[in-house]
Amino acid sequence: MNPIVHAIGAKKSFGTFQALHDINLSIERSEVVCLIGPSGSGKSTLLRCINQLESLSDGALWVNGELLGFRREGNKLYELKDSEIARQRLSTGMVFQRFNLFSHKTALENLTEGPTQILKIPARTAREEALNLLERVGLANKCDAYPVELSGGQQQRVAIARALAMKPAVMLFDEPTSALDPELVGEVLAVMRNLAKTGMTMIVVTHELGFAREVANRVFFMDHGQIVETGTPSQVLVKPTQERTRDFISAVLS
Amino acid sequence: MLQPVEKESAAVTNAELEQYDLSKFEHVPRKKLGRYVAAALIVAALLWLAIAFARGQIEWIYTAKYLFAPVILQGLLNTIALSVLAMLFGVTLGVSVAIMRFSSNPIINWSAMGYIWLFRGLPTLLQLLLWYNLALVFPTIWIPGVAEWRTVDVMTPFVAALLGLGINQGAYTSEVVRAGLLSVDHGQYEAASAIGMTRLRALRRIILPQAMRFIIPPIGNEFIGMVKWTSLASVIQYSELVYAAENIYYVNNRVIELLFVAAFWYLVIVSVLTVAQGRIERYYARGSSRGFQAAARR
Ligand SMILES: Nc1ncnc2c1ncn2[C@@H]1O[C@H](COP(=O)(O)OP(=O)(O)OP(=O)(O)O)[C@@H](O)[C@H]1O
Numbered sequence: 062m063n064p065i066v067h068a069i070g071a072k073k074s075f076g077t078f079q080a081l082h083d084i085n086l087s088i089e090r091s092e093v094v095c096l097i098g099p100s101g102s103g104k105s106t107l108l109r110c111i112n113q114l115e116s117l118s119d120g121a122l123w124v125n126g127e128l129l130g131f132r133r134e135g136n137k138l139y140e141l142k143d144s145e146i147a148r149q150r151l152s153t154g155m156v157f158q159r160f161n162l163f164s165h166k167t168a169l170e171n172l173t174e175g176p177t178q179i180l181k182i183p184a185r186t187a188r189e190e191a192l193n194l195l196e197r198v199g200l201a202n203k204c205d206a207y208p209v210e211l212s213g214g215q216q217q218r219v220a221i222a223r224a225l226a227m228k229p230a231v232m233l234f235d236e237p238t239s240a241l242d243p244e245l246v247g248e249v250l251a252v253m254r255n256l257a258k259t260g261m262t263m264i265v266v267t268h269e270l271g272f273a274r275e276v277a278n279r280v281f282f283m284d285h286g287q288i289v290e291t292g293t294p295s296q297v298l299v300k301p302t303q304e305r306t307r308d309f310i311s312a313v314l315s
Numbered sequence: 316m317l318q319p320v321e322k323e324s325a326a327v328t329n330a331e332l333e334q335y336d337l338s339k340f341e342h343v344p345r346k347k348l349g350r351y352v353a354a355a356l357i358v359a360a361l362l363w364l365a366i367a368f369a370r371g372q373i374e375w376i377y378t379a380k381y382l383f384a385p386v387i388l389q390g391l392l393n394t395i396a397l398s399v400l401a402m403l404f405g406v407t408l409g410v411s412v413a414i415m416r417f418s419s420n421p422i423i424n425w426s427a428m429g430y431i432w433l434f435r436g437l438p439t440l441l442q443l444l445l446w447y448n449l450a451l452v453f454p455t456i457w458i459p460g461v462a463e464w465r466t467v468d469v470m471t472p473f474v475a476a477l478l479g480l481g482i483n484q485g486a487y488t489s490e491v492v493r494a495g496l497l498s499v500d501h502g503q504y505e506a507a508s509a510i511g512m513t514r515l516r517a518l519r520r521i522i523l524p525q526a527m528r529f530i531i532p533p534i535g536n537e538f539i540g541m542v543k544w545t546s547l548a549s550v551i552q553y554s555e556l557v558y559a560a561e562n563i564y565y566v567n568n569r570v571i572e573l574l575f576v577a578a579f580w581y582l583v584i585v586s587v588l589t590v591a592q593g594r595i596e597r598y599y600a601r602g603s604s605r606g607f608q609a610a611a612r613r
């Protein structure tokens with residue numbers, strides 16, 4: 062089976078600082094992978110490279126069978142145009158730490174914007190699908206609310222629905238609950254848990270080790286721009302083999 | 316910690332409690348002396364002005380007589396037309412140039428900066444005169460293989476004023492728009508990219524509408540400024556309000572009376588614009604704070 066996300070020797074530098082060192086990974090369809098690791102270890106950078114919000118400095122990434130950022134013809138690699146990169150991004154849906162809902166649009170309009178503008182789906186169909194999605198995240202009654210009128214947890218659920226409205230092959234979550242008050246974390250995790258049950262491929266950066274343990278198929282531990290340890294949640298979270306993983310997990314749990 | 320405090324408060328006697336009952340006291344409002352003094356001074360100043368004008372050598376009857384004279388009304392219409400069209404032209408230019416300044420192509424970026432540098436640097440009146448006298452440099456204007464015109468025929472006072480004021484306005488507006496675009500959170504741009512929008516589409520659909528909230532108040536201000544700048548067009552014989560008033564007082568010598576006629580109409584236009592600006596601001600404020608939602612839906 063072909064991996065849906067595949068990285069070979071992926072590197073990313075910001076000026077002289079190298080944020081990602083030689084990342085190699087391979088994620089299968091319907092897998093849920095949790096990325097954990099200390100602050101500054103490059104978790105967000107890796108997600109942003111998969112979503113092409115950043116471009117790799119070296120190495121290669123494939124998502125859904127497509128090489129990111131380039132078109133291959135013969136033995137030449139042609140750099141893609143802005144519009145082609147935008148099209149490649151349709152394979153991934155991104156959920157941000159700070160929600161980033163379009164603040165001048167209602168919850169429903171946030172969901173229909175992409176389908177009508179980019180996928181050119183008729184407004185009526187887009188609206189029906191959006192209402193279904195809002196229903197799925199438990200917010201059908203909030204469809205006409207503007208983001209400022211929603212709680213953080215509700216905003217994040219709308220943001221998840223907005224990403225799903227584009228029917229992506231992979232969902233990327235960058236610390237989706239860390240900007241939330243503790244009592245709102247549960248509702249967002251519940252939506253993500255249900256999403257995992259539908260067979261969606263998910264890469265989740267999170268500090269919620271409980272969630273990782275329960276939902277993830279595999280956990281990747283990152284440190285200093287490298288993937289230090291990978292394995293099932295019970296391997297990585299309970300019996301880590303690496304010193305750095307052990308230190309991190311005991312620090313988070315304490 | 317909490318319990319001892321509760322016990323204490325339970326021990327408060329009735330006499331002590333009465334101290335806290337404010338309903339028995341007479342409420343003496345703060346003295347607002349400053350307000351009365353200010354009001355008196357302003358009323359006095361206004362009275363003095365009114366008396367001065369009443370005694371001054373102004374024949375108000377002429378102001379009243381010319382207020383609705385056809386020449387003046389035509390001038391008023393021309394002023395409105397020029398203001399609106401020059402502003403539309405200026406805002407279109409300004410938005411385009413602001414977007415050009417965000418381009419990753421350095422040539423586009425630099426030409427935008429060059430445009431702003433040049434047209435912000437030249438006095439507006441000078442620009443009007445340059446456009447009006449363009450025929451001195453280019454006697455004819457042509458599109459190769461399509462058509463050719465004499466410049467004096469094309470560069471009427473109206474066209475020269477429109478170009479001069481619009482292009483000048485565009486240079487200012489582009490800076491206002493750029494500041495507005497910069498004030499929108501970068502996360503909005505990333506979210507737009509993440510659902511597959513190109514830079515240009517994200518700017519048009521997501522960033523610009525949110526920037527409008529910051530852009531509208533200064534643009535409204537500049538629109539009002541534009542109404543007044545159109546009076547410069549009188550210098551190149553465009554028959555707007557001031558030009559119409561001048562033409563009348565050259566004949567009958569009622570200078571101040573006719574300037575007052577023009578002043579009256581300028582104030583009318585500006586008042587209408589002020590009200591319109593408020594409406595537009597409210598529309599673009601949607602989604603910005605909870606208080607505005609109810610107002611915007613009404
Ligand atoms: N645009 C950028 N320019 C320069 N340095 C950057 C940029 N983005 C990230 N970095 C650096 O790259 C490193 C990895 O950052 P990243 O945001 O991926 O960490 P993270 O693992 O997501 O951390 P956190 O848990 O705090 O979100 C950090 O040292 C950061 O300072």
Ligand SMILES: [Mg+2]
Pocket residue numbers: 104105106235236
């Ligand atoms: Mg991060």
